[in-house]
Amino acid sequence: MIRWLIAGSFLALSACSDSVTDTDSLDQNLAIPGWRVDPEGGLNAFFDCLDETGAAIVAAHRGGPYPGFPENALETMAAVLTQTPALMEIDVATSSDGVLYLMHDDTLERTTTGGGAADGMSWSDLQTLRLEDNSGRETQFAPTRFDDALRWAEGRTILEIDFKRSTKYEAVADEIKRQGAEDRVILIAYSMASARKLHSLLPAAMISLKLDTQSELNRAVASGIPDDRILGFTGTEDPRPRLFSMLASRDVEVIFGTLGGRDSIDNDIERSGYEQLYADIAAQGVDIIATDRPREAHAALVEAGRAVEDGECGVFYEKQAS
Numbered sequence: 001m002i003r004w005l006i007a008g009s010f011l012a013l014s015a016c017s018d019s020v021t022d023t024d025s026l027d028q029n030l031a032i033p034g035w036r037v038d039p040e041g042g043l044n045a046f047f048d049c050l051d052e053t054g055a056a057i058v059a060a061h062r063g064g065p066y067p068g069f070p071e072n073a074l075e076t077m078a079a080v081l082t083q084t085p086a087l088m089e090i091d092v093a094t095s096s097d098g099v100l101y102l103m104h105d106d107t108l109e110r111t112t113t114g115g116g117a118a119d120g121m122s123w124s125d126l127q128t129l130r131l132e133d134n135s136g137r138e139t140q141f142a143p144t145r146f147d148d149a150l151r152w153a154e155g156r157t158i159l160e161i162d163f164k165r166s167t168k169y170e171a172v173a174d175e176i177k178r179q180g181a182e183d184r185v186i187l188i189a190y191s192m193a194s195a196r197k198l199h200s201l202l203p204a205a206m207i208s209l210k211l212d213t214q215s216e217l218n219r220a221v222a223s224g225i226p227d228d229r230i231l232g233f234t235g236t237e238d239p240r241p242r243l244f245s246m247l248a249s250r251d252v253e254v255i256f257g258t259l260g261g262r263d264s265i266d267n268d269i270e271r272s273g274y275e276q277l278y279a280d281i282a283a284q285g286v287d288i289i290a291t292d293r294p295r296e297a298h299a300a301l302v303e304a305g306r307a308v309e310d311g312e313c314g315v316f317y318e319k320q321a322s
Contacts, residue, residue: 244285
């Protein structure tokens, strides 16, 4: 029932305007009851608090899409937060006229009513498109500008930013600095060179870096990235408690992904019904579970007593979000 109530409010929002660019209007229409992840002492203090309480938190892959709510949409992220305290992983693409916006694919066919290259259309044309959910059903939601998403996320959640091929690190860094958001974002790096560049642009921001061994962590630190700016992404295959323990001993938080394609752990859990596996993974030393099923993963953490609770670590539930 709550899903359709939320959907109704968002449909009304979309009917009023082709895109949301006015901050007051955006906040007013998305101010619904829900969770907030708003660490007062910054991300290091937030993750230290999670460690102290023995809690894990989920990261909603591509903003947590589900039926009726498309990926990489502001409305989808707001809907997830009605039920689940979560970090939000998003993808940032660039329009032909240089506007940063949320889009995963290099082309528009799968997730929008449009077609062609994701960087081949101007923003004025992109905002006339409608997003489609993962079943290909058209919604009333338009693509989201990155600056709107970053502004909206303040006091609500932490954005984990993936960079698409059309997007320059410098452009994203400039917007993050303009909004003073360095300590409420996590930047995703797929190589040591990318991590070094991102750290040089935004030294106060945290970086999610794929780490498989202690030597890889040593190389990252030797390159000038402090331990306390690194989150260790440890893959999407089998959990590795020894690696998790090593990272924890260096005060590096552990991200493990249950997301992915047909053979993902998320899909295995859904098919088997063994939801407790999310809590089992967290118990092996995982701080952040990156998942395509944020609601179910969080519910499993709650059931096992491993979820962050209302009022802890800057995470709280508001009956009416401000």
